[in-house]
Amino acid sequence: MKRVLFYTNQFFGQIGGEEAAYTKPEVHEGPKGNANAIAPQLADAEIVATVICGDNYYAENMEDCRAYIRTQMEAFRPDLFLAGPAFNAGRFGIACADACAFVEEEFGIPTVTAMYEENPALEMYRKRIYILEAGKSAASMTKDAKRMAGFANKLLAGEAIGLPKEEGYFAKGRRVNVFSDKNGAVRAVDMLMAKIHGEPFETELAISTYEKVQPAKAVVDLSKAKVALLTSGGIVPRGNPDHIPAATAKVWGRYDLSGMDRLEPGAWESVHAGYDPVYANDDPNRVAPYNTMKQLAEEGVIGEIYPFLCSTTGNSTSVADAMRMGEEMVEQLKADGVEAVILTST
Amino acid sequence: MSLELRKVHIRDVVLGGENRLTDGVLFIDTKELESLILEDHRIRSVSFDLARPGESVRILPVKDVIEPRAKLEGGSSFPGVLDESMTAGGRGITVALKGCVVTTTGPIVGFQEGLIDMSGPGADYTIFSQYINIVMIIDKHDDINPHEHEEVVRIAGVKAAAHIGEIGLTCEEYEKTVYDWPVIGERYAQYPDLPKVAYVCNCMSQGLLHDTYFYGRDTKKMVPTMVSPLEFMDGALVSGNCVSPGSKTTTFHHLNNAVIDELFERHGKELNFVGLVLNPMMVTLKEKYRGAMLVADLVESLGVEAALITQEGFGNPTTDLMMACKNLEDMGIKTVIVTNEDAGTDGLSESLPDMVVEADAIVTTGNSNATLLLPKVDRVIGKLEDIERVTGGNVDSIKPDGTLLVEIHGIMGSHNLQGNTLLTAITV
Numbered sequence: 001m002k003r004v005l006f007y008t009n010q011f012f013g014q015i016g017g018e019e020a021a022y023t024k025p026e027v028h029e030g031p032k033g034n035a036n037a038i039a040p041q042l043a044d045a046e047i048v049a050t051v052i053c054g055d056n057y058y059a060e061n062m063e064d065c066r067a068y069i070r071t072q073m074e075a076f077r078p079d080l081f082l083a084g085p086a087f088n089a090g091r092f093g094i095a096c097a098d099a100c101a102f103v104e105e106e107f108g109i110p111t112v113t114a115m116y117e118e119n120p121a122l123e124m125y126r127k128r129i130y131i132l133e134a135g136k137s138a139a140s141m142t143k144d145a146k147r148m149a150g151f152a153n154k155l156l157a158g159e160a161i162g163l164p165k166e167e168g169y170f171a172k173g174r175r176v177n178v179f180s181d182k183n184g185a186v187r188a189v190d191m192l193m194a195k196i197h198g199e200p201f202e203t204e205l206a207i208s209t210y211e212k213v214q215p216a217k218a219v220v221d222l223s224k225a226k227v228a229l230l231t232s233g234g235i236v237p238r239g240n241p242d243h244i245p246a247a248t249a250k251v252w253g254r255y256d257l258s259g260m261d262r263l264e265p266g267a268w269e270s271v272h273a274g275y276d277p278v279y280a281n282d283d284p285n286r287v288a289p290y291n292t293m294k295q296l297a298e299e300g301v302i303g304e305i306y307p308f309l310c311s312t313t314g315n316s317t318s319v320a321d322a323m324r325m326g327e328e329m330v331e332q333l334k335a336d337g338v339e340a341v342i343l344t345s346t
Numbered sequence: 347m348s349l350e351l352r353k354v355h356i357r358d359v360v361l362g363g364e365n366r367l368t369d370g371v372l373f374i375d376t377k378e379l380e381s382l383i384l385e386d387h388r389i390r391s392v393s394f395d396l397a398r399p400g401e402s403v404r405i406l407p408v409k410d411v412i413e414p415r416a417k418l419e420g421g422s423s424f425p426g427v428l429d430e431s432m433t434a435g436g437r438g439i440t441v442a443l444k445g446c447v448v449t450t451t452g453p454i455v456g457f458q459e460g461l462i463d464m465s466g467p468g469a470d471y472t473i474f475s476q477y478i479n480i481v482m483i484i485d486k487h488d489d490i491n492p493h494e495h496e497e498v499v500r501i502a503g504v505k506a507a508a509h510i511g512e513i514g515l516t517c518e519e520y521e522k523t524v525y526d527w528p529v530i531g532e533r534y535a536q537y538p539d540l541p542k543v544a545y546v547c548n549c550m551s552q553g554l555l556h557d558t559y560f561y562g563r564d565t566k567k568m569v570p571t572m573v574s575p576l577e578f579m580d581g582a583l584v585s586g587n588c589v590s591p592g593s594k595t596t597t598f599h600h601l602n603n604a605v606i607d608e609l610f611e612r613h614g615k616e617l618n619f620v621g622l623v624l625n626p627m628m629v630t631l632k633e634k635y636r637g638a639m640l641v642a643d644l645v646e647s648l649g650v651e652a653a654l655i656t657q658e659g660f661g662n663p664t665t666d667l668m669m670a671c672k673n674l675e676d677m678g679i680k681t682v683i684v685t686n687e688d689a690g691t692d693g694l695s696e697s698l699p700d701m702v703v704e705a706d707a708i709v710t711t712g713n714s715n716a717t718l719l720l721p722k723v724d725r726v727i728g729k730l731e732d733i734e735r736v737t738g739g740n741v742d743s744i745k746p747d748g749t750l751l752v753e754i755h756g757i758m759g760s761h762n763l764q765g766n767t768l769l770t771a772i773t774v
Contacts, residue, residue: 173694175772177769177770179470179769183766184710186604188605188608188684189682192680192707193612193616203708205698206773245741246457248737248738277554278491316688316714319696320694
């Protein structure tokens with residue numbers, strides 16, 4: 001029989017109402033409070049213990065609460081962690097979702113919680129855990145408990161989890177490939193006909209919003225600044241020592257430029273698949289203009305040149321990978337006292 | 347303008363012997379074909395191989411895939427490529443050999459050449475696994491530079507496809523379809539009760555392995571142009587072995603443009619297909635603005651209510667796609683776009699590097715970054731190690747047990763942006 005640890009708040013754990021919202025976490029053997037609505041519906045599992053915590057206490061003492069849950073996890077060694085449902089209760093939602101995220105990421109066991117679609121915890125945690133759809137208030141407890149138990153049974157049995165709509169969970173935001181029964185052209189014309197006739201249609205890719213990058217303040221005196229050269233144009237020492245891929249790179253390289261006045265053809269090459277590399281191979285400075293930088297330094301326009309080229313291939317790179325690599329580069333450059341960078345693309 | 351397309355079904359191919367087509371079996375005199383290909387003195391050697399659906403065969407690095415074609419009446423099968431005199435495509439009678447393709451391979455040109463698996467999980471991701479691949483392995487002389495190398499393999503592929511197509515020219519068993527493309531006034535006037543629709547076909551025009559050829563001319567030297575869909579299906583467009591394998595619009599894709607097929611399918615029933623604009627996507631921002639402006643200008647002149655835009659490539663071309671979409675929507679033309687996604691190997695990243703709010707109707711052909719483990723195969727045509735250098739592969743792609751871990755990017759046409767794939771992506 002599989003073991004389940006259950007989390008709920010002071011109200012559903014039958015400790016008290018708002019006046020008990022600062023109740024510190026406590027544990028009870030077996031199912032307590034609304035855990036009893038779910039326990040009988042678990043196929044081959046039992047709720048071994050119930051953790052109850054006041055909503056305000058969790059919201060204001062998250063680290064303490066996680067530490068308490070860690071202790072209970074180690075004591076009860078469950079196979080699955082259940083929390084809620086939190087309905088439209090904001091603090092309870094955050095506690096449930098945070099506890100699930102903590103357990104899943106620290107202990108690697110599946111977790112399930114449920115809440116109403118407007119619960120603020122949904123947007124905060126949906127990417128990290130399974131959050132099932134639940135009603136607005138406890139009036140839907142019976143239905144929500146059934147859905148949670150059913151989903152938990154699937155997870156415990158190791159069954160494949162279906163699509164969000166089929167299973168009733170909020171999409172985590174992960175794109176997965178599937179084969180359709182119609183090709184893209186047929187689907188596009190279908191969508192076009194619906195759009196023409198003002199009928200409802202569903203775009204297959206929602207519009208993204210991007211983080212706006214605030215330009216840094218101008219360098220006060222460039223003639224005293226240390227400036228680095230960065231490129232996403234895939235210029236690397238010949239032979240590509242770091243094996244930077246031609247596309248979808250997840251790594252970047254840092255290459256010593258000391259003693260050089262320019263990037264010599266033959267010694268450097270482009271490994272970027274996204275553009276015609278012939279002209280960059282003829283003269284790598286066309287993509288990574290180290291020769292011009294060097295000249296500007298000699299003329300005193302630039303104070304000092306950072307003696308490394310930071311390079312990757314910016315080609316079909318996911319936005320997430322690009323952001324991570326950017327942050328890694330900045331960390332290195334800051335540590336090395338670089339005040340400004342010239343970043344060339346292709 | 348009217349084109350009769352005769353589809354001759356090929357059920358098997360035999361290399362060697364005299365050229366002939368008997369009971370659906372295509373015999374190819376490879377000696378003769380070899381001499382033809384070697385007329386280009388830049389080619390050192392050429393050899394031929396076959397890969398059939400279901401076989402444990404992997405072909406790489408594949409440059410282009412071309413359907414064998416021949417003209418019974420009305421000019422050349424790839425006009426402007428093999429002939430000096432220009433005869434417009436889309437007229438007369440064309441014979442297409444269905445069920446087989448010419449697949450070009452040989453030493454790698456750049457980073458944009460892909461793989462075709464004839465069986466196993468990889469086969470599901472490429473339409474070419476369903477065809478008998480007549481593989482042509484082309485090796486060039488040492489002093490041929492990359493640009494010439496690309497041209498050599500491109501022209502050789504087209505030559506072979508035209509030559510093999512000729513074998514079926516007089517075959518009496520075929521399936522006939524007649525496509526009509528009346529003059530603009532007639533097109534506009536027909537089916538007054540049906541919504542008028544235009545198609546905008548974006549094509550890459552950005553240099554080595556990022557080029558498209560229109561009647562043999564490099565599309566970098568063009569601005570957006572109104573083209574008849576019958577010219578598309580009759581060899582006016584040839585791929586410059588263009589773009590990463592997964593998003594490649596091969597010459598086969600141009601000849602069998604999935605959107606044109608579908609628009610003709612519904613033409614006169616649900617919609618009135620009145621025009622097509624070919625939009626070359628260039629490198630600089632100014633060129634992109636110019637292209638998007640001219641696309642909107644041409645589509646507006648057609649007086650359509652709606653338009654469909656397909657894509658080629660990703661990254662900076664996404665900006666061309668979005669600009670064109672915005673311009674059309676701003677004119678009140680309801681627009682649907684087709685694109686792939688680069689959502690990261692985990693699928694958690696933003697899918698596209700650029701987007702406009704007007705792009706509210708998108709068809710996706712899948713996340714190109716998703717990885718796939720391909721089993722070891724019995725036979726490789728080409729060079730397996732090249733996977734390490736192409737889009738979708740890397741130095742860790744070949745596993746010690748012989749399996750191959752690739753992003754689906756590396757598979758020919760896996761997420762073809764003309765929608766000629768069943769692949770799509772959903773959010774979970």
